[in-house]
Each structure stands twice: as C-alpha cells, then as structure tokens.
Amino acid sequence: MSTLSEVYAQYPLKVDDIIPLDFDSVVTVPDSHAWPISDGFESNDWLSIPTIDLKDPDAAKLIGHACETWGVFQVVNHDIPLNLLDEVESEARQLFSLPTTQKLKALRSPGGVTGYGLARISSFFNKFMWHEGFTIIGSPLDHARELWPNDYQKFCDIMVDGQKKMEELAITIMHNILEYLAVSEEEMKWLGSPGVASTALQLNSYPLCPDPNRAIGLAPHTDNSLFTILHQRISGLQIFKEGVGWGFVQPVTGALVVNVGDLLHILSNARFPSVVHRVVMKEAKQRFSVAFFYSPPADFNLDPLGLSFGQIPLYRSVTVAEYFGRKAKDLEKHLLRLEFSGESMKSISIFMLVFA
Numbered sequence: 001m002s003t004l005s006e007v008y009a010q011y012p013l014k015v016d017d018i019i020p021l022d023f024d025s026v027v028t029v030p031d032s033h034a035w036p037i038s039d040g041f042e043s044n045d046w047l048s049i050p051t052i053d054l055k056d057p058d059a060a061k062l063i064g065h066a067c068e069t070w071g072v073f074q075v076v077n078h079d080i081p082l083n084l085l086d087e088v089e090s091e092a093r094q095l096f097s098l099p100t101t102q103k104l105k106a107l108r109s110p111g112g113v114t115g116y117g118l119a120r121i122s123s124f125f126n127k128f129m130w131h132e133g134f135t136i137i138g139s140p141l142d143h144a145r146e147l148w149p150n151d152y153q154k155f156c157d158i159m160v161d162g163q164k165k166m167e168e169l170a171i172t173i174m175h176n177i178l179e180y181l182a183v184s185e186e187e188m189k190w191l192g193s194p195g196v197a198s199t200a201l202q203l204n205s206y207p208l209c210p211d212p213n214r215a216i217g218l219a220p221h222t223d224n225s226l227f228t229i230l231h232q233r234i235s236g237l238q239i240f241k242e243g244v245g246w247g248f249v250q251p252v253t254g255a256l257v258v259n260v261g262d263l264l265h266i267l268s269n270a271r272f273p274s275v276v277h278r279v280v281m282k283e284a285k286q287r288f289s290v291a292f293f294y295s296p297p298a299d300f301n302l303d304p305l306g307l308s309f310g311q312i313p314l315y316r317s318v319t320v321a322e323y324f325g326r327k328a329k330d331l332e333k334h335l336l337r338l339e340f341s342g343e344s345m346k347s348i349s350i351f352m353l354v355f356a
C-alpha cells in the first residue's frame with residue numbers, strides 16, 4: 001500500500017515554493033507577496049454558519065444539513081479538552097517564534113510532506129502568501145529535534161496527543177455523516193480501526209502584515225480530505241458561498257470548525273460539495289490555526305455512495321492516492337476531470353435501464 005508520503009514524493013516542489021519569507025526582516029509587502037487589490041479581500045460579512053452540539057440527538061441530521069447547505073459548520077461538546085487545544089496553539093506559537101535560520105533546519109524536503117514550509121498550494125499561484133506552516137504526520141520527532149536539540153519531547157507529546165484526539169473526533173463526525181447519507185459502515189471498514197486513516201496535522205501561522213490589503217494568508221482552495229477540523233481563535237477564515245460571495249467563519253470560543261473536503265464531495269456524489277475557502281489578513285496581530293486533515297487510507301477506492309435507485313454516479317472511481325496525485329498536478333480542474341463525460345454518462349444510463 002502506498003502512503004501519502006510516497007504519493008507526494010512523485011511530485012517534488014521547487015525549493016522556492018517551500019521556503020517562507022523571512023517575515024521578521026520585512027517592513028513592507030514585497031512585490032512577490034503583493035496581490036492585486038481587486039481580489040476583493042475586503043469582504044467583511046459574517047456568515048451564519050451553524051454551531052452543532054455533537055451530543056444533540058439530532059446531530060447526524062444537523063451535520064448532514066450543514067454539509068449540504070454551507071459545506072462548513074462548527075462543533076461544540078466535541079470531547080477535545082480545551083486545554084489541549086491551548087497547548088497545541090502555544091507550542092505552535094513557540095515554533096513560529098524561533099529565528100528563521102532555526103526554522104529552516106526543519107524545512108520540508110522537496111518531495112516531502114512533513115516539516116516547515118509554505119502551503120503546498122503555493123506552487124499554483126504567481127504570488128506568494130503571507131503564511132508559514134508546519135506539517136506533522138504521526139510523531140514530529142525528527143524535525144522537532146532539529147528545532148530544539150535538547151528540548152523537543154513536550155512538543156512531540158502534545159502533537160501526538162492532539163492528533164489522537166482529533167482522529168477520535170473525526171471518527172464520530174464520520175459516523176454521523178454516514179448515517180445521514182444512509183451509507184452502510186460496511187463500505188468504510190477502515191473507519192473501525194483507529195490509526196489506518198490518512199491524516200495530517202497542519203500548524204499555520206499568518207504573521208503580522210504591514211499592508212493587510214495587499215497580502216493574502218491562504219489563497220482560495222479546497223482541502224484534500226474527507227473533511228478538515230480546524231481550530232481558530234482569531235478571525236481570518238472565509239468561505240465562498242454561491243450567491244452570497246466571501247464571508248467570515250466567526251470564531252466561537254471552544255468550538256472547532258469542520259469543512260467539507262474533496263473526498264467527501266466525491267463520496268457523497270456532490271451532495272456535500274467541498275467548500276472553497278481562503279484566509280485574509282484582517283486582524284492587527286499574528287494569527288495561528290491548527291488544521292487536522294482526515295482521509296481514508298491511501299489505497300481506499302473513492303466511489304459515490306448512498307445513491308438511490310436510478311441515481312447516476314457523477315465521478316469515476318479513484319483511489320485516495322491517485323486523487324492526491326491528480327490534485328498535486330492540477331489544483332482546480334481535478335474534480336472536473338473525474339466527472340463522467342456525456343458519452344460515458346449515456347452508457348451508464350443505458351446500463352442502468354437494461355439492468356433495472
């Protein structure tokens with residue numbers, strides 16, 4: 001079975017697309033990071049995204065409905081201790097406060113997934129983002145040792161604990177989603193074995209910016225996940241909603257944001273569309289966020305599930321590894337390319353008629 005690290009190793013990045021700016025040394029936004037003002041970063045609307053109590057007997061219905069209408073919701077009563085979220089953020093803050101030369105010792109390798117560096121999507125844009133990240137899969141020991149040669153254990157313990165709790169929460173959310181979509185858990189046997197899912201913990205830092213209207217924290221994208229669980233304390237995350245435009249996901253104390261990713265888009269046959277989101281530089285302070293990406297094992301076949309009789313699958317089958325490879329090559333058109341063409345649609349309809 002290929003792991004996600006093996007998938008990304010086939011799509012190495014240029015070093016320029018990995019090394020973040022030395023944010024401490026700049027007093028103006030360099031041209032390399034200045035985005036056209038017309039990109040509408042100024043949208044200030046708060047969206048009325050639902051906050052769902054995970055212990056609500058109707059949680060499955062509320063989650064399913066939020067995925068259909070918004071592609072994002074917040075959860076409370078999620079059983080992740082708030083002091084653990086604080087500790088993860090405090091460790092992230094310490095990491096990103098290290099001198100640039102020190103952080104670069106843990107730089108992601110060109111074909112690697114974990115470590116310090118720019119968001120992977122950077123290579124698709126001609127301007128850089130006001131962002132630095134640190135990606136963790138399992139134990140961050142090797143990179144943490146580079147950052148703090150004598151004092152890495154606490155960081156590692158907190159990050160491993162954070163991932164364990166995030167995965168438990170992800171499993172609970174997934175059970176609710178399957179219930180709503182009326183998909184048998186037999187179809188997702190991997191869900192019953194913690195530790196086999198493909199997951200990553202992403203620490204994000206958006207340093208204080210001298211000209212927030214010219215810079216963008218993260219450019220518009222959808223996530224490579226079934227869904228992503230995010231902790232944000234300071235606003236900055238925006239989603240794009242058809243007919244409404246860009247609006248903020250307002251931070252709710254103690255709540256976690258859950259947004260639908262591409263893999264759930266495929267599995268739900270576009271009933272839960274993956275949500276386009278970005279980060280804008282709004283607040284006059286450094287912003288941190290912690291994102292947990294949750295996906296099936298790399299060799300799992302993604303097929304639209306829970307289709308009612310006569311309903312046609314919109315996407316052809318791909319493995320998670322194959323999908324990630326496609327997206328590493330093409331940020332925007334990858335979902336489109338998986339859609340059945342008019343011709344194959346016709347043959348599926350005929351097939352279904354013949355066998356109905």
Ligand SMILES: O=C(O)CCC(=O)C(=O)O
Nearest residue numbers: 202204232237279289291
């Ligand atoms: O920082 C945020 O609010 C969003 C982060 C994000 O979209 C990502 O890491 O993919």
Ligand SMILES: [Fe+2]
Nearest residue numbers: 221222223277
């Ligand atoms: Fe994202």
